[in-house]
Amino acid sequence: MAEAQARPKGFKLLKAALRTRKSASMLAFGFSSGLPFALLIGTLNAWLGEVKINLATIGVLSWIGLTYSFKFLWSPVVDRVELPGLAKIGRRKSWIVLCQAVMILAFAALALTNPVTNIGWFAIFAVIASFASATQDVAVDAWRIDVADEQTPVELLSAIYQFGYRTASIVGGAFALFLAARMSWSLVYLLMAGFILLALFVALTAPDTERPPKGLMNELLSQPGEIQPRTRLVALAIVLVAWAWAIITIGTFMVSMLGAQQEGTKAPSVADFTKELGPWIIVATVFVPLVVAATMNWLKARGKSVTTEADTSHSSGRTAANQMYGALISPLAELSGRLGWGVLIIIGFILTYALCYNIWSSFAFPFYLDYLHYTKDEVAFASKIFGIFMTMIGISLGGYLFAKIGRFPTVLIGAILPPTGNLVFADLAEGGPNIDAFAHLLRLDSLAVALGSDERMVRLLLAISYENISTGIALTAFVAYLSSIISRKFTAVQYALLSSLTFLVGSLGRGVAGEAFDTLGYATVFRYTAAFGFLSVLFVSLEWIRSNASERRSAREAAGSSTSAEMSNPTT
Missing domain, CATH: 1.20.1250.20 (MFS general substrate transporter like domains)
Structure with missing residues (x-):
């Protein structure tokens, strides 16, 4: 029997991987992730500065940055929710295509809005674009890990992603500034929306992975030896309270940044917010769920608060609780249990x-x-x-x-x-x-x-x-x-x-x-x-x-x- 061919290394592996549809799609996804970030976090400042927008806009721009910092708060939705009408194009692709479509519309809306006379709407369109961009990042990161295999390993896909991302930084940064010196900012952002449209067409042809069977989480949690529903509900309540506090705190801060500032009062500062409340938000959204998840693993390993027979209850409330448990606690329980x-x-x-x-x-x-x-x-x-x-x-x-x-x-x-x-x-x-x-x-x-x-x-x-x-x-x-x-x-x-x-x-x-x-x-x-x-x-x-x-x-x-x-x- 002939020996299996050894996996290529170095440039041979890179050359082999770049021939695949996965790697080409990864390059486009990296570009689609990097372009809106460059346009919203850096280049937008140049536009607003050129038209002499006042310092209140700094609050809006700070809000834009926070969407990337706290994207994990809505990542369970991306992981679990099946999009009506779009789900048939792929588990991850459906979210990527949706986010790209929203970004195209948001950038077009920015291009058609005068920030001097309509700064409120301009800010809303910018936030919509950043929210879609951060959500796309969640889906793209998941896609990269899901589709990796021996021919296109995750390490190589990650390098290709970074290459596409940095290319987009040039396009959305230096190239956009070069264009802005020769045409209006509105035309620049319309052109950038066109680049995202090209990435959308690539996304439609990308491979994808299968969605887990419906009802799988309910089936897994109903097996004998799983944590009892009542204990799971207590754990879920603790995590929900912690996340709700974080979301409300962040939301209140965001609203305060957009609100009109009274004369003589200091505008809200992201630096002060992150310094004073940032550590507690990390505790609430990361360490509290991690401790809860580790506690569930500890109870399960010792046979405490676990079911002795299959759970046959199939109420809508139980199903909803199981889905939330599977979205918020099970991922960290798996991570802490494995590591x-x-x-x-x-x-x-x-x-x-x-x-x-x-x-x-x-x-x-x-x-x-x-x-x-x-x-x-x-x-x-x-x-x-x-x-x-x-x-x-x-x-x-x-x-x-x-x-x-x-x-x-x-x-x-x-x-x-x-x-x-x-x-x-x-x-x-x-x-x-x-x-x-x-x-x-x-x-x-x-x-x-x-x-x-x-x-x-x-x-x-x-x-x-x-x-x-x-x-x-x-x-x-x-x-x-x-x-x-x-x-x-x-x-x-x-x-x-x-x-x-x-x-x-x-x-x-x-x-x-x-x-x-x-x-x-x-x-x-x-x-x-x-x-x-x-x-x-x-x-x-x-x-x-x-x-x-x-x-x-x-x-x-x-x-x-x-x-x-x-x-x-x-x-x-």
């Missing part, structure tokens, strides 16, 4: 892995322009054009490393590089003596002079090159690893919940970092954030050890089962 105490390592990994670039990214322009005194043209080229291409190189390297050296070595590299990048920026803040020495060693300073530039620009480009390449590798590693630990039974909820932690820690950290930059200076804060960022190396190492131990344990159990089977069926 055990390792779920705390995962949370530590998530909170620290993206810390460096999540916190300081909002302060990049003030650092370059006000502190280092680079011109706007220099910063635009270095950050928006040169920097994004460096990020794409990093993303490509991340995908290659995953295929070539494996998962954990790549994740570890992604943990080490960004904190080191903060040390590079600390050097830049102090005049760049080490960067200059490196540039001189490679004769890059002489090359810059020959090309009509100077060592100051070389200094900036080298710092941005290192940061963006390392960030590209780290982001690819982060998305791919997080995707690999998600259960396909609860894809949307688990991924949305865990990935949202990175947005929340970024928001919380930026509130603290802003004050620290003012009081301690850039170089000192860069070194502090690098030190905290290196904590991710510890969590990655702990997770590597835990994962290897789990794999060895599974191998021993499989070997034991095989031996038992051979002994019970001796060969004659």
Whole structure:
């Protein structure tokens, strides 16, 4: 018998995967996710600033950012609800297509609305677009994990997703600004809506996975040995109260930002909100459900508060409660049951892995322009054009490393590089003596002079090159690893919940970092954030050890089962 053909690695794997419909669809989905984010979070500010909109709009823009931070709150709907009329095109595709259609209409509405005379409607259309964009992200993340296989592994799909996302950042950022200098903002946003329409056509041809059978959750929860309905109801009530408090708190804050401000009163601040209430929202929406889910696993493992026979009740109330339990608690129960105490390592990994670039990214322009005194043209080229291409190189390297050296070595590299990048920026803040020495060693300073530039620009480009390449590798590693630990039974909820932690820690950290930059200076804060960022190396190492131990344990159990089977069926 011929031996099975070995799975290709490195560029051979990349080449093979890019021939598939899944990878082509992933590129389009990455573009469709990145474009609205770039248009709503960054480019929209340029439009509003150009037409002299007052500072009250900052509240609306802050609201737009919060939809991405708290998308996990409605992720159970995306995971469980079957869309009437659209469900036949696919489990995940139906949600992706719906969100893309809403974004097209919302961007068209923005294009047809004058923000100077109709800022209220303009804000509403922007929020609708951001809500649809964040919801699309939930569905796209779930799709990526669901369709991954040996030919197109999740690591490669994650790299392709990041590549499409960063391409969209150029289109929605630098290219949109380029167009806006030559045509009206309305035409620019209509053109961007056209790009999303192209992505919608690709989505219609993408493959998808089957939806679980209807009534499966009721059937599973009615089996003997499951948690009793009354206990499940108590657990569900605790989680619902915690989530309701979080949703009401966030909703109240959002409404207050849109409301008219009385003279002499301070406008609501997202930084203050995330600093004061953000940690409690994380506790309410993540840790409370996680503790409840772990408690349910503990009771079930010890045979306490469990049913002794099949539950034959099929009331509408019981069905609704089971569906809510399956949407809110079962995903975390599965995660904590499968990972055990390792779920705390995962949370530590998530909170620290993206810390460096999540916190300081909002302060990049003030650092370059006000502190280092680079011109706007220099910063635009270095950050928006040169920097994004460096990020794409990093993303490509991340995908290659995953295929070539494996998962954990790549994740570890992604943990080490960004904190080191903060040390590079600390050097830049102090005049760049080490960067200059490196540039001189490679004769890059002489090359810059020959090309009509100077060592100051070389200094900036080298710092941005290192940061963006390392960030590209780290982001690819982060998305791919997080995707690999998600259960396909609860894809949307688990991924949305865990990935949202990175947005929340970024928001919380930026509130603290802003004050620290003012009081301690850039170089000192860069070194502090690098030190905290290196904590991710510890969590990655702990997770590597835990994962290897789990794999060895599974191998021993499989070997034991095989031996038992051979002994019970001796060969004659």
